[in-house]
Amino acid sequence: MDFDDIGPREWAAAQRRAEILSALPERPSGEQIRDAMAALGVGRTTVFRWLKRFRDSARASALAPRRRGPHSGMRPMAPDVLPIVEKHFRDFYATQRRPTLTRFWAEVAADCRCQGSLVPSIRRWRRWLDRHDEAELLRRREGKGKSEAVYRKRHERPTWRFSLE
Structure with a gap:
C-alpha cells in the first residue's frame, strides 16, 4: 500500500485496529474473538482476515481501510488469458x-x-x-x-x- 494514499483518518483507524489485534494471542478463544468483533464493529470473518493480514505483514499500515472495487490501473484481463x-x-x-x-x-x-x-x-x-x-x-x-x-x-x-x- 502506498503511504501517500493513507490520510490521517485512515491511519488512525489502522492503528486502532492494530492495537486491538496485537492483543490477541496466537490462537484466540471464541470470547476473545467476540470482544475483538465488538471493539472493531465488524464480523468474525473480517476479524480473521485482518488478523492474517496484520500477522503476515507485521505492520499497522496493512490494516488501513481500503477503497472498494477495482483499483486504478488494474487490468481487466491478463494479456495471455x-x-x-x-x-x-x-x-x-x-x-x-x-x-x-x-x-x-x-x-x-x-x-x-x-x-x-x-x-x-x-x-x-x-x-x-x-x-x-x-x-x-x-x-x-x-x-x-x-x-x-x-x-x-x-x-x-x-x-x-x-x-x-
Whole structure:
C-alpha cells in the first residue's frame, strides 16, 4: 500500500485496529474473538482476515481501510488469458447452445490451467462480458433477424398529422 494514499483518518483507524489485534494471542478463544468483533464493529470473518493480514505483514499500515472495487490501473484481463477467452466466447459461449456463464468460465479456466496461466475470477468474466455488444451476442445465438427485431431502432410514424387549414 502506498503511504501517500493513507490520510490521517485512515491511519488512525489502522492503528486502532492494530492495537486491538496485537492483543490477541496466537490462537484466540471464541470470547476473545467476540470482544475483538465488538471493539472493531465488524464480523468474525473480517476479524480473521485482518488478523492474517496484520500477522503476515507485521505492520499497522496493512490494516488501513481500503477503497472498494477495482483499483486504478488494474487490468481487466491478463494479456495471455485474453486470447483464450475470446476463442471460447466465439466458439462456445456465443452459440445456439447458450451455455451458462459458469460453464463458460469452467471451459476457459481449464484451458488457462493447461497453459499455466492464472485463472481470473468469475466476476472478472462477468465484467468482460458486460463490455461486449448484446446485439452481436444475440445475432450469433439467434440470427440476424431476431437481433435486428430486438435492437434496431424503430422509426414509428406519429399518430397525429399537421393540418394547414
